[in-house]
Amino acid sequence: MQIGVLTENAPFERRVALTPESAGRLITAGHSVYVQSGAGLAAAEDDDAYRAAGAVIGKSPEEILGNIDLLAAVGQLDQQTASRLKPGTAVIGLSSPKDGRGPAGVLVDRHASFFALELLPRITRAQSMDALSSQAMVAGYRAGLIAAERLPRFFPLLMTAAGTVPPARVVVLGAGVAGLQAIATAKRLGAVVEAYDVRAAAAEEIRSLGAKAITLDVESQTSASGGYASEQAADAADRQRRALAPYVAAADAVITTAAVPGRPAPLLVTAEMVEKMRPGSVVVDLAADNPNGGNCEVSRPGEEIRHHGVLVHGGRNVPSQLAAHASRLYGANMSAFILAMCQDGVLLSTPEDIAADDIAAACCVLLKGEFR
Known part of the structure; x- marks a missing residue:
């Protein structure tokens, strides 16, 4: 998959969804990771560290969003970012669009999928993903x-x-x-x-x-x-x-x-x-x-x-x-979730596959533009 990471733009947000370490884990598994330039600076991670891990650095959100199948995020997407998603893009983050504050309508219009990490079931298999x-x-x-x-x-x-x-x-x-x-x-x-x-x-x-x-x-x-x-x-x-x-x-x-x-x-x-x-x-x-x-x-x-x-x-x-360590921990949770939700290198994307996995079934609130 092509996985993207943007600079978080919510007020008071300094974390980044993937650190070079967690991005490298995904790259080793065969995925490509695109990171917006400067996305990790507030968490003490510079562009060179991401390049060393094998990530591609993009200058603008548009450059990242035009290349990815999956967006790894921390907080709520804003309306502008959501509207730039390619149709069918999947988003993984901590703020479900069902909470009434996010761009739910835009995500539906873009036929996006959303996996909310706050809905993760507290089971043994999910411990490494528990953001x-x-x-x-x-x-x-x-x-x-x-x-x-x-x-x-x-x-x-x-x-x-x-x-x-x-x-x-x-x-x-x-x-x-x-x-x-x-x-x-x-x-x-x-x-x-x-x-x-x-x-x-x-x-x-x-x-x-x-x-x-x-x-x-x-x-x-x-x-x-x-x-x-x-x-x-x-x-x-x-x-x-x-x-x-x-x-x-x-x-x-x-x-x-x-x-x-x-x-x-x-x-x-x-x-x-x-x-x-x-x-x-x-x-x-x-x-x-x-x-x-x-x-x-x-x-x-x-x-x-x-x-x-x-x-x-x-x-x-x-x-x-404490953005540096918070991001390191969150990135580890994010990468573990992505790897667990993949079959043959592709994120679970059919209702049948989602329903068959207890973690995916709990966390998937939007699938191809339809709320579950």
């Missing part, structure tokens, strides 16, 4: 750093001639991939960490990282099929917030990471809860970029605000803030 998890790991690590940077106190216990400085108390809400990485990062920086997740099974993972698992005297929520937490009923969520309030109030830093795929992010920290935190405390809301609001009632995506003396950081495309 949601790899990017969540990056975001969780970055969240721990943001909390430490913004907090006007030390994270670790320090014993000095001027006295002993107690460690910071960090509370992490949500113990999926991002939450566990935030826990591990805060622990490495020396903080005392407590964490909570609605999934009862998460408590063991929290403790394995040296943190204290918060247990609430409310009805627990088990994992839904696919490994994700389910959305809670309103009354259960309200009881949960009331039970979490003392932990939030006592924390120096709160990191929220809870998300339910395809649903609004659960509200975990209300404005009233923030107001009861000590001045100078920090809230880092990784879910703030959700179109329907994040985990913290007062957070705003991409903004830092002061609410009653508490700094509230709203995350926006947090993995892109």
Whole structure:
């Protein structure tokens, strides 16, 4: 196949869909890779590295799009890019055109196919392709750093001639991939960490990282099929917030990471809860970029605000803030997905072939201009 990579042009996006390493893997398998000049610069990958891997460098998007069968992408395509696709081009990325924000009509008109990596089933065969998890790991690590940077106190216990400085108390809400990485990062920086997740099974993972698992005297929520937490009923969520309030109030830093795929992010920290935190405390809301609001009632995506003396950081495309490693991981996921979805060097493209493969069936939302 002829595979293309463009410079991502979404706001705050610095990642690239394929790095030279992952492009080289596809080239070794017999595919051709075309990369727009400068596409990897924000992720610390220059054109020479792509050339060394065997990729062809194109000067403009038009030059790339005119030669490819498959476009590897990170975020949503814009209307202009989608309209330039050759009829029948396949697109693989993280933002499904079904979410209402992408150029769905243009993709249909171009008879395009779209495979959404966020719909990947959580099965053993798909682990190497799990872009949601790899990017969540990056975001969780970055969240721990943001909390430490913004907090006007030390994270670790320090014993000095001027006295002993107690460690910071960090509370992490949500113990999926991002939450566990935030826990591990805060622990490495020396903080005392407590964490909570609605999934009862998460408590063991929290403790394995040296943190204290918060247990609430409310009805627990088990994992839904696919490994994700389910959305809670309103009354259960309200009881949960009331039970979490003392932990939030006592924390120096709160990191929220809870998300339910395809649903609004659960509200975990209300404005009233923030107001009861000590001045100078920090809230880092990784879910703030959700179109329907994040985990913290007062957070705003991409903004830092002061609410009653508490700094509230709203995350926006947090993995892109560490674009080099985020791209390396994403490129590995992308190349693994492409190779797995090929038969005789060609991407699966018939309804029968798609239906016969559990990964393709889950991820294919548009096939030759028709939604599935």
